[in-house]
Amino acid sequence: MKRREFGLLAGTAGLALMSGAGRVLAQDMDLKPTSGETVYFRGWNFRTDVVQANVARYNEAMDGKVDYATVTGDYPALMEQNLMASAELDMFYANPSSACRYFDAGWVLPANELPAYAEIEAELYPNLKDAWTYKGKLLGLSYFASTRGTMVVNRKLFEEYGFTDADLPKNWDEVYDLIYRMKDKGIETPFLPHWFGEWFGISWGFVLEVINRGGTIADAETHQPTITTDEDGPYYKTLAAWKKLWQSGMIAQEVFTFNEGGYIDAFASGRYVMSPQQIYDIETFNRPGRSQIAGSCSLVPMGDHPWGIIDSGLYVMSNRERSEALTDDVKKFVSWYGFKDQDGKIAIAQNWMQENMLFSGYKSVMESPETAERIKKAIMRPEDYDAILKIYQNTPFPKGIWSVVWSEEFNPFLKETLSSFLFDDGDIVETLEAMTAKIEELNGKYGI
Amino acid sequence: MAKIDLVKLRKTFGAYVAVEGLDLKINDGEFLIMLGPSGCGKTTTLNMIAGLEAASAGDILFDNVNVTDLPPHERNVAMVFQSSLLYPHISVRRNIETSLRHTTISDADRKRRIAEAAKMLEIEPFMDKLPGQLSGGQRQRVATAKAIVREPSVFLLDEPLSALDAALRLSLRSELVNLQKRLGTTTVFVTHDQVEAMTMGDRIAVMNSGRLEQIGTPDEIYNSPSTVFVAGFLGSPPMNLLEGDLAGGFFRRGGLAVPIQGPGGKVTLGVRPQDVTVTEATAPGALPVTVYAVEHLGRESVLIADDDRGNKVRALVAPGWHARVGEKLGIMPDPARCLLFDTNGARIYETVARAA
Amino acid sequence: MAKRSIFLYLAIAVAIVWSIFPIYWFCRMAFLTPNEIRLFPQPFMPQVFEFGTFYNIFGYDYEYAAGYVSGASGQSNQIIRGVLNGLFISSIVTVITLLIVVPLAYVFARMEFRHKQKLLFAVLLAVALPPVSTLIPFYSMYVQLGLNGTRFGLIVVTLTITVPFVAWMLIGYFRNLPPIERLARIDGYSRTSCLLTLILPLAKSGIAVAAVIAFLFSWNEYTYALVLVNGTSANTLPTAISGFLGQYPEPGNLAASVIVTIIPPALFAYFLQRHVTEMSLVDPVR
């Protein structure tokens, strides 16, 4: 059977189950497109089979004309090109930091414009709503909200070398202590750092560690730099720890050329004991037949501080020139896809939870019994369920550098600066001062 | 059949003058050889006759009709190219057929002509082969068949034998002459090989540096060269050319004294190897030389010797003749057979040989 | 003699391993189970040879003998579209390239005319132009003309790569053909009919090689496609394939689709290898 048909059937079946008796006919009419024109939906590459099935379901159920395709490569850069060129683009994936930039360029139609805005606002967790709001506008609807930098543990190797829960670190300082202890016990590669080659690799690795250690990098409101060169400060300590780790020689240089797939697969190979990963990838690591550590991947519970930062994706509406009828259709599709379908269910978000354990910004998805069941299925130990929820609910968002127009310019700078800091044995204070200078330069450029 | 007139023909490539002021009459049915070293303009002239190259100035007339501006195929010429060029990707038969593309003869005629040509040149066994599968001699025959099948008014051959080995060249030479005499087609044959020129041509046109040096029968060209270039270019072994002074009834060069009357001054004396005698080194009036080598040709032998200025001097000697390398000898030209050329290379005709 | 042939066969073996091992090591993943792909170190060989990933990339589920089902890939639409677009675009590019380049190369190789050297230099300049430099200009030009995301647009851009390169190559080839034009003129061929009825059949090896080179360039073009047609209905196979690289890696499907990209050129290569030995750039020594 063709997978597309299969997905369609499964989707329809699931829909029938979920819809039950609470079917509201009026809403059904509301979400049907009227213009007859095509709505263009573009996204990065993640489980395109699921996305395709979702879109097919919309087109089938709502008689829609949604064209979906992926944009591969350097996603933010390519997207910016497309937006600049007013390419055919109605709804697309974006990280909040990119979305801010697009918003300032005038390419974004904020979610406040949606008829269901009030309802959406009420559904969102406050910390996420805050992360996704820029200049008083909600930039888009929740695709996923996750914690990047959750410290995952390969229990198989961990226990094989005689470590127990008592050894689990409570903060980043203890992480490094543990790494060297593991190395001393004979584990060749105890740790896989968040240093891979994507645009969200090493730079985000730095941001998440600094934020976890209590830093902010830039002020959340004024965006002025807050980096200190104090030796006990989060910035200095992070770079000092990195330098020591790099010079210990236990990190292979290949890590810098991994894409995210390589980064995930490297940990799934069971070679490493600990690594900061995307929270939902614990499902990937524990999936039998797809991972060498299936059934033995656990996570480090929240200790003195949360692990990681919010990594989220939004469904953003573009502001390109199009007919009013089409704009209405776009709003309907965004609403259906990013929030509730014709049956009043947040079906797509729930589907992502079932498929890949993508967390959502919506309370009713995260707190549903299906979700609890799904998460419990993907974890190794029952206590991990609480650990996951606790980490997720406490994850910070680096608003100072991500809710600002220059975010996507600062990020490549950070990536380059950090890798040359390691490779060229850079001076810690100088490196931090360069970051401060860059933020000041960018603030100057945009008059902030 | 045609007679060809070249009138003040000139060809330049940019600043380079390939052919300069060429006047030449080629008689109907004649086998004319154009002889000269490479770069002398002989192939360019042939190409102009064929129409492959446009003349920069001057005219070409076939039977008094000006064809200077006609494209090649309207001149009714046939040409055999260097290395017997054929279309490499089509069969021998089709190669020959292409010669008849622009004729209006009937199919039967066409077939007959091809069959005749094939028979005449004995190429029937490989009519359906590709040129690449043939030997050099076979290809040459095919190229010739391709040329004659058109029954052209002029036959043009551009060094067709140069890529073949010596034995094959010898037999094809006579074949070509025989064929030309049977067909009676006016033929222009370009070569740099003087033996080919001597043996094949009714007349030979010797060219040098884009100019015509001399035209005449092989006998005239050989025995009465009009320039020192022609004298030196023809003949094997080549003519001995000795520079010296003509004064007081004698040509003198070192010890050599040849009794010849003529206008005084610096001249070049030319004498063929068969017209000298070998004497003692001390013989009065002889050119003193040192033996360098003796080549035995069977019917005769050639003595090659160095004179006191380092020139090679050749003399024909009897087949049994012997000399040691390094031996000192004298060379005495036959005054009656000597030719004199002035410093410009032109022949001095007003000479009288005296008895020694 | 025996020693020499042992040495020779050893050299052949080394050369073959060198040539195909990188391909093997990657494409092997198409036959590894998802679990084996995540092994460290990687296994030398797959345990079973089943073609599940090939079903997956073209949109079909596949049940392995071991009992598990690998689902159809979500990229399948783009892969199928990529194959069709790729074949379409590459064929058109090949035909147009030949139509343009064969006469051009012929003229440059075998005729003398004024400004020839300057024009040749212009062709050389076009060869030297790095795609990465013209990417932005093309992009903005295409946006203005509405050509981005169209197959026509990609065809035009690809021609700017294939035409100069193939021309450069064919000029050298045509130079070495025997000078049959003179013969043809005696036989009364016009220049055009000489080119069409004599030179083209004579040069068929060179033209075949040129066609394959043009096809390969177009089939494998990635940089322009990434920027101009990625994510649109005109996407080609390379951009569709890079979809397997992203955040949710599918190395098995990636390897399977790389195999798909190699098949058409490999078939060409097989038919081509006998022609390519005639592609000498220098005159044969007689």
Add this chain to the structure above:
Amino acid sequence: MAVGSAGQAIQASTPSRKPRREMSDTRFAFLIGLPVLVFLMLVVAYPLGYAIYMSLHQIVFFGGYRANFVGLKNFIDVWSDKSFINAIWITLRFTVESVVLTMILGLCLASIMNQRIRMAGLVRTLLFLPWCVSSYAAGLMFGQLVRGQTGILTTISFTFGGTQGVDLMGRATVVEVLAVANAWLMAPLVAFFLLANMKTIPKRLYDLAAIDRLTAWETFRYVTLPPLQFTLFVFASITTVLSMKMFDMILIMTGGGPGTASATLTYQIYKRSFKDLNLGYGAAMSFYLLFFILGATFLIYLVWGRRVSR
């Protein structure tokens, strides 16, 4: 028809002639070549002109599109950019290694294919196979092959009792890995042209070499190599150009990394133009790259090509 009596003809022989009824070379050449060249010029000249325009401006997208004329500032600024200087060295290293390796490999492969062997067609097809692989796929393949996580060396090392991954994706070796991959990709094409060339070397020269008791190396050096000079020169130029232009393989395989260890000029241009959206600066860099490419080919011509081209 230009027919007349001899007398008339002689009068007519003036330098200015009637046009010949056959088309001249020049006219035929222009008839065929001109439309093509016009197309090429348009499609190449527009982007080139646009790139020149960009390189002289600072282009801003935010707050509406603006292009501020800055003269040669971009061209001057790149020289104080460390990443540009670094990229020049990396490009040079990558190009020289690629070209030398490609030539050596091409000669080796061609020499092997030139032997009388069984199943020659199959062998040739197999040896030709790398050329069918696109540069992005080659990037994928070599990335997979040399990375410690997935590579063959790790597998071999573990087979012989090793416990550590063998990773060549490090800063010390990454350029060499890229050059090897590039040479792997280009060598078959070079090999086939060399093979075509070798087939034209008369066999009697090898007989002569055998009579003179030359060693295999001497035979190669004095009999095989000299006639290949021209082909080698042409392909040294072509591979130089292709190597300096190489982009997608590097993007896919290393993304310029680790750090900036494999950030060639093409990669820097892509990064400047596409990631930093500094279009003017990127355009200025790309002109330097174009000059380097032309300069390198001209240099090869000067030191080598002049001697061997006819």
